[in-house]
Amino acid sequence: MHFMYGYGSIWPMICMIIVWLGLLILGCFLIRNFIDGGHRSKRILKERFVRGEIDKEEFERLKSILKD
Template sequence: MHYMHGYGSIWPMIGMIIFLAGLIIIGLFLVSNYVSGGRKKDSLGILKERLAKGEIDESEYERLKSILEE
């Protein structure tokens, strides 16, 4: 096996970089999931919220709901 200036192989360093990159990616995922409240809204849920807030009326809700369910 080839050694670099007596310090050992390069593979442990590459493994550590991959491991640290994986930890950073997992950490970013967990933070973004925590910030978003752990749930993603679907289109029908957003439509129901708009109806509840009074942004749209019932006829508009039914029209948009039928479009979404197609």
């Protein structure tokens, strides 16, 4: 009965903090990846072009796809 008055276990509070931190981290991850606007994809595409993995035509084609 003493759990009702706040003298109980600390585990529920620790679990709630873990849940809120998890939600916060998930939210930050989603915002960072979906609000990014594809900058990471464009950077990777440029790196592939510079390394010679793709030619100019393929680079332009993929770049136009990313703009859409």
